[in-house]
Amino acid sequence: MKNNIVLYMKEILKLFLILEFKIFSIFPLKDKKIVFCEGTNSKFSGNCRNIYEYLKEKKYSFYLVELQKKQNYNFIKNYNFYNLKGIYHLATAKYWFADSGFLSFLPKRNEQKNIQLWHGAGAFKKFGFAELRDKNIKYNKNKFKSIDLLSVSSDKIIDIYAEAFGIEREKIKNLGIPRADIFFKENEKLRVKEEFFNKYTNLKDKKIIMYAPTFRDNDKGNFNLKLDINLMKEKLEKLDYVLLLRLHPSIKKDNIQVDNKFSFNFGDYPQVSDLLIASDILISDYSSIIFEFSIMKKPILFYSYDVEEYIKDRGFYYNYYDFIPNKINYTTDEVVNSIINKEWDLERIEKFARYFFNPFDGNSTERVLKEVGLWEEEK
Structure with missing residues (x-):
């Protein structure tokens, strides 16, 4: 009613x-x-x-x-x-x-x-x-x-x-x-990086991981971050990695705990392209953000812990398992191991980018x- x-x-x-x-x-x-x-x-x-x-x-x-x-x-x-x-x-x-x-x-x-x-x-x-x-x-x-x-x-x-x-x-x-367009222009990317790291000097010499999951309908209430930030910090901070969280604007982020040393909340940062350019590794799941990131031929990890449920609820135009240019990580442990062992294929990512951006310019x-x-x- x-x-x-x-x-x-x-x-x-x-x-x-x-x-x-x-x-x-x-x-x-x-x-x-x-x-x-x-x-x-x-x-x-x-x-x-x-x-x-x-x-x-x-x-x-x-x-x-x-x-x-x-x-x-x-x-x-x-x-x-x-x-x-x-x-x-x-x-x-x-x-x-x-x-x-x-x-x-x-x-x-x-x-x-x-x-x-x-x-x-x-x-x-x-x-x-x-x-x-x-x-x-x-x-x-x-x-x-x-x-x-x-x-x-x-x-x-x-x-x-x-x-x-x-x-x-x-x-x-x-x-x-x-x-x-900006992801194809080397001079523009260098300018963005310089401006970004001049503002966030504490990130300048770090290896930046950005976590940008897609929005789910059940995220409208109390959002539950499925990525174990403490585990990532324990395993990756000593290797000079940092984690930027880029969550959907509609998500209430009051209960997201970051320490602003290893983990940072960039959910309200206005220009997502700056974050993509500054980041070294992207972690996502079903977000279209992977398309733009792939242009730069940088590592993409897929943390798709609820893939079967998501397929039933939303559906894809392609077979998800064959479509993504990397394997699926189901747990934070697997994500961490993929980063440490550099489990990605940059040539496969470039092929993916050229399929969805053609002309590639x-x-x-x-x-x-x-x-x-x-x-x-x-x-």
């Missing part, structure tokens, strides 16, 4: 937002206005930010509309999605760049361009309509019809995204993932902007 009331209220809210959008659509469309739309708690640090960084010196006006506004920025005006001003800017902007699909129910004007830069790279666990279908959940087949362009990182995953979004294959193009931002007519060649 309670769930039905919540769903009903959400539908009523959508109708109000649609009405507001239609009212604001009487105002002229502004060809030089660009709205970025984010709904992934990324603190404006992902694909949309890359597009902004290229265009910010051009003659455009920029606005950020977030599903949940958590802070103000001093370089761009930002609004909550439910703020009238946010809806006004969406109704009058020529271009929408989005990293999630929360705004797709709005009745986009014919002259507007809705460019979808999905927040996850590659294709791993099932999402969108594919996940709902497998769970026999009813869904709105027209939800994403307003998308004009969806950019992906490889021809091999176009069909997967067509199914997940329920849109025509012709709307999906292999232009790349803008936020991944750092020119995704350029390709996306050329496709929508916003790229300007340097004079």
Whole structure:
């Protein structure tokens, strides 16, 4: 009963937002206005930010509309999605760049361009309509019809995204993932490392392990960290390793104990690409973060203690056991031994990266902007 009331209220809210959008659509469309739309708690640090960084010196006006506004920025005006001003800017902007699909129910004007830069790279666990279908959940087949362009990182995953979004294959193009461009640029990575270690001088001469597990529905309550930090400290601290925790923004981290000597909580660090560049080893499970890290041909360990349960609950586009470019670790002991014994194959990781990033270069931002007519060649 309670769930039905919540769903009903959400539908009523959508109708109000649609009405507001239609009212604001009487105002002229502004060809030089660009709205970025984010709904992934990324603190404006992902694909949309890359597009902004290229265009910010051009003659455009920029606005950020977030599903949940958590802070103000001093370089761009930002609004909550439910703020009238946010809806006004969406109704009058020529271009929408989005990293999630929360705004797709709005009745986009014919002259507007809705460019979808999905927040996850590659294709791993099932999402969108594919996940709902497998769970026999009813869904709105027209939800994403307003998308004009969806950019992906490889021809091999176009069909997967067509199914997940329920849109025509012709709307999906292999232009790349803008936020991944930095991982191909050696000078940029050196700059990031220098700035990072100037700020965190205590980490400069350490071998950095980053643990970035995926979000699980049962993590919404009291989160239970399955990685034994004390055991890792006992075995690895003497070998000059340190552990950075990068947990999902939705997880309550009050009960996560770190000592800020061996273990550190970087859950609120704004730019995840900095952490990937600074880290020497990544530990994850089912998170799409592995795709970007693999570009740099660095070790990835898979701590997938609940793999069978996760497969049944969520499902994957590939056979998980064959898909990942390393073996599965089921316990912290196994993770520690894999690190000490260097149990990884960097050539296999590179092959994995080239499968999901093809072309294998750092020119995704350029390709996306050329496709929508916003790229300007340097004079």
